[in-house]
Amino acid sequence: MDSLAARDPIRGSLERRVNASLRKKHLKIERTSMKKKAERIALIGLLGALALVLGILENLLPPLPGMPAGAKAGLSNLVTMFAAGAIGLPAALFIAAIKGLFAFLTRGVSAGLMSLCGGLLSTLIMGILWKKTKFTPVFIGVCGAFGHNLAQLLVALWLTGFGALGYIPALALYSVVCGICTGLLLQVLLPLLEKLPVLRK
Numbered sequence: 001m002d003s004l005a006a007r008d009p010i011r012g013s014l015e016r017r018v019n020a021s022l023r024k025k026h027l028k029i030e031r032t033s034m035k036k037k038a039e040r041i042a043l044i045g046l047l048g049a050l051a052l053v054l055g056i057l058e059n060l061l062p063p064l065p066g067m068p069a070g071a072k073a074g075l076s077n078l079v080t081m082f083a084a085g086a087i088g089l090p091a092a093l094f095i096a097a098i099k100g101l102f103a104f105l106t107r108g109v110s111a112g113l114m115s116l117c118g119g120l121l122s123t124l125i126m127g128i129l130w131k132k133t134k135f136t137p138v139f140i141g142v143c144g145a146f147g148h149n150l151a152q153l154l155v156a157l158w159l160t161g162f163g164a165l166g167y168i169p170a171l172a173l174y175s176v177v178c179g180i181c182t183g184l185l186l187q188v189l190l191p192l193l194e195k196l197p198v199l200r201k
Contacts, residue, residue, distance in 0.1 A: 051079040078182040080123040089127035096123040122148035141183025145175040
């Protein structure tokens with residue numbers, strides 16, 4: 001190429017300009033990709049922190065009547081429901097796992113198992129519904145809450161035996177109430193959240 005450029009200065013100059021332009025475009029694409037990755041990591045971190053804060057606030061609430069010891073209504077599922085729809089199921093499952101591990105450290109093994117299993121199952125259900133269906137956030141929230149409480153019930157059965165079956169009516173009621181609340185709240189917030197630069201296509 002150098003010998004060709006020496007024989008044809010005009011052609012050589014054009015080739016150098018084209019190569020320089022291509023390198024600039026390549027660098028620009030790389031920088032944009034790195035920026036998007038950094039923004040995504042930052043968003044996952046913020047959502048994880050928000051889930052922990054909501055979990056802490058939920059711990060401050062008095063125990064719900066009729067619920068197994070250590071079980072929670074799962075209001076912080078609002079964060080994982082949004083994450084599952086906005087940034088993908090793997091990231092949402094990661095946030096749910098962090099929330100469950102935090103419960104292990106702060107509330108003990110039983111509560112940690114309930115939080116981890118409930119969070120992972122509810123997030124999985126909500127993520128699938130977000131991607132595969134066109135259901136409303138309220139319906140998805142209720143399904144996620146049922147998944148959350150089903151996992152808590154299974155953990156309670158494993159820890160305490162079949163006596164935990166008596167919690168089914170309360171768990172079903174709280175699933176509907178909490179699912180509707182989280183779904184409605186997300187439905188109201190979603191138009192604002194979708195304006196975040198990191199979520200724009």
